[in-house]
Amino acid sequence: MTAHPLAALGRPHRADALIAGGGLAGGLLLWLLGLQGGPPLFGLPSALTLVSLTVMSAAELLRRTAPVAALVLGIPALALDICTGTLVATVLMFTDLIYAAVLYGSPAAARRIPFHCVLLTVLSTIVLTALWHDPQVLMLCIAIAVGTLTPAWTGVIIRNHRDAAQAARLRAEQTALLAEMDRRQAVTGERTRMARELHDMVANHLSAIAIHSTAAQSIDDPAATREALGVIRENSVQGLAEMRRLIGLLRDPKAPGGGDEPAATPTLDGLDTLITQARASGASSGLTFTLDDARRADGAEMSPRMAAPVELAAYRIVQESLTNALKHAAPGEVRVRVDHDHGVALTVTVSSPFGERPGPRAPGSGAGLVGMRERIALLGGAFEAGPGNGPDGRVWLVRAEMPVPEEDRRPEEKRP
Template identity: 50%
Template structure:
């Protein structure tokens, strides 16, 4: 069950109403001590005025406690009413808690002085036991609310200081973390530029040189060797361009050509590249789309593109001759990708990083809350290797470039 939370204004109103209603109830039952011959309304007036002051206990603590002291003296002179006394102690408490920092010392001095004066007068014109009772009563009225509020204010200020210190520590830790991330991104960018990008550049240069040699030898463009060289050069140049955009993204250098995440609309380009690379191996590629794409979240579209790209790359490397079919189904709640390629048990060769692509595709799907499966099966009377990913359209994060 949820607790009802009141605003500061509502709390002040509740305190004033409770004090006023409680005082009127005491007056109705005659639970008060008034001077002889005074009517009841003479005791009720200070009660009502004290209840009005309760409205400003937070906004005007100094003025309310000063006027409350005057009303308290009038109330004591006219008649003793417990509700008026309790509301005055609440004004002392509020003035110490919400007023200026020096208010505590002022009220403690005035309360101690009032206690000494009243107890001294009682001792001078009365008795010692009476003076002791007056001292205890005045201490409870004038000093106890001030000490209680002062203790609470110190704890509150200490808690606020600790909170600010914790926020400052968290801010410094966040700045350190961001600095470490920036440094690591810069290191990764250097490694990609110095190692991977240089290797791709060397591949592109050697492929270009090999094409020049083939042209001098007057080789036909349809010759498998010449086609392979063209595919190697095209893929290396494209990979080098994407690598450089990725390096720019890691360095956040504000380059004129920022890194743009690939989209599913570019699947035709992937099919053309895969068809050119797998033509010599007897592979054919086709794609079928079902449904309307609509608006897809960027992380979902990036993950789907990478899964299609990796699946087609694996088909080029491992599939048996035949048709590789890509099915993309746009549902209302999910996006389904299926890539089926010819497969014969025992075929394929082991290459460095084998199965890393399957692990990466599975991670992309699971980070978006989707499903991923890959393995051999049967379709249309033949063995196929099927990659299937189901991604929810509501996915908003987790895609990695």
Template identity: 40%
Template sequence: MRRDDALWAVACFVGGLVLLAAGAYQQRWAPAPLFVGPLAISCAGVAVRRSRPLLSLGLGVVAFLGDFAMGPSLGTVLIITDNLYAAVRYGPRALGRWMLGITSVVAVVTGVVAGILLRQLGAAAIFLVQTALVGVTPVFTGMIIRQLEDQAESERTRAEQVARLAELDRVAAVQAERTRMARELHDMIANHFSAIAIQSTAVLSRKDLSAQTVQNVLESIRENSVQGMSEMRSMIGLLRQDGEEAEAIRRRVAEVEELADRAREAGLEVRLRVTGDARELPAAVDLAGYRIIQESLTNALKHGGEAVDLMIGYRPGLVTLTVDNPVNGAGQGLPGAGAGIIGMRERAALVGGVVEAGPHDQGWRVHAELPTGKTS
């Protein structure tokens, strides 16, 4: 039993006593004090209206039968309407449909019987309306309120689901952006830092280098440092901008000669060969191809021999990238994140392409096929 329901039951009982004292009842054979019994029973139903709605309905029916046999009284009839309403609103869902049918039939039968007994059409209408007000109206009201509550609960559940989905989308977007940023930073910086590490290692390990050779190596180290810092600034500037400015860091496969030159400066012989008619590629494909070549040359510089074969093929609707290099294990001591091949495959997958990387003819081959969406 809820405290507020108990208080409401007491208030109903007091109000019913006031109506009895005011003579708001129809006396047949029973004295006025007997009407307190049905009133108390209906008020007991009010006290358990939410905790035990079926019991509230049963008490209301008993109170109605007893009160109607003696009178009836206005106070008890009004409280019984709350018993009916509470049973529909808080009871089983199917109960409302049954009670609506039952009370409707009772109202019609009451009107018909009254019309037959009194032989007056007006009396039949009055009894029909009164019975409907007492029985059908609270039942119908309870059904409407329950339906509205169900709709509100459904909307709350839907809003919570939408909020959860939005949070999942946000987390996925953040994770995807972090992955993209990590891939970009790795591809931009690893090439330069690998060249710096290899060249500085060579200078430190060789004691027979001439002053001019050392000067050339140091100049190459400085150039790689400056270019690495420049690309890092470009990335930071892009992250600070609003919106998407892909052109701010646009790299093209056609600019691969610059990568080859930097690799040559680091001591790697790059044999570049282009087949087919070079053409403008989609921005995403251009960037993916450029980064794949950059990472392949970095790996060749770290783990390969003295030469690498780089082949770029322009085919109808496709551009192919192939990097072949021997493997001598010279760079095993150099640090690495181990994410280069994973990053290349991710880049290719983002544009609908594929990357194969593995041993080939006592060396290592990276082969990428990137669709361009153009047939010529």
């Protein structure tokens, strides 16, 4: 709880009103029964103790809305009460004001009031002991300590527990908020990954289908039409297989029909198949395709294996680059080179003839380059794509470099 604004001073808390009313009624009853703590001092009339009782009750109405002001108002009321006979109800309400000032007051008041209570108790003990050499003075000093220190430190303890509980609630809310943010980021990241994977898998086959279906419609040659339809069928079957693989990755293995075996992830060993498909799809456009896999040292048939994320990213880079070449490249040779730099970085380079075309051979979404950049960025690599100069003239060059740390390499690739 915190102190309410001054605008709320006219509307005391219900509990404060009950405490004030009960203290006033109890004090009046004690005064009518003559149950006062002692005779009035300095010749003051005993009826003045009702004035201090009334002021103390009014201060109780402010114990929650203005606790420090209520305590300041209660100090002279207590002094008047002591001088006019001392009603126990007035003293008890004053101790409650000390407790409320510590509990509901500002942090500065909660620090200073207990210190002042200790100082008041010590000074009162010293002064009373010096003035009156009487054993009853010790009891009076104990009463002062109980009436000031006990409510002050009780308020400190309860306030500390309240602040700790509030801090714990805030931490719990922050933890829940961070968890929700992490969940949303995870969902967004997974949707982005799925969109990138779906684009890279399907775009290649659909582009080939679009190109050859256009050729089949425009060329009045039965042999060319049959060849185009064969390429269309092959790409349709392969695209369907890729879609099934993706669905297998997304489906819960425990769900009915989900299957127990994980779907295979494409690797660089499938580059030969990609090049073969590209040759079949690009033959009618005057495109030729070559693969230079520098990882195959000494004429080895199989290339060294790397971590699955690296191989998948490299495979998708080549696949998307070949798709873009089928759509945009001028007639000529498309070169694909894969190089492994001493087991430290994997580099994929794809160059295709760059020419001025009125438009692509097949429509595209424009998300290919974005997806390739995202894949390389996730691996902490470098990616660049754009026109450049090659041995045979202007080319469109795609270059991706992916780090392959020692701990991420597959066991068969690590050096002894």
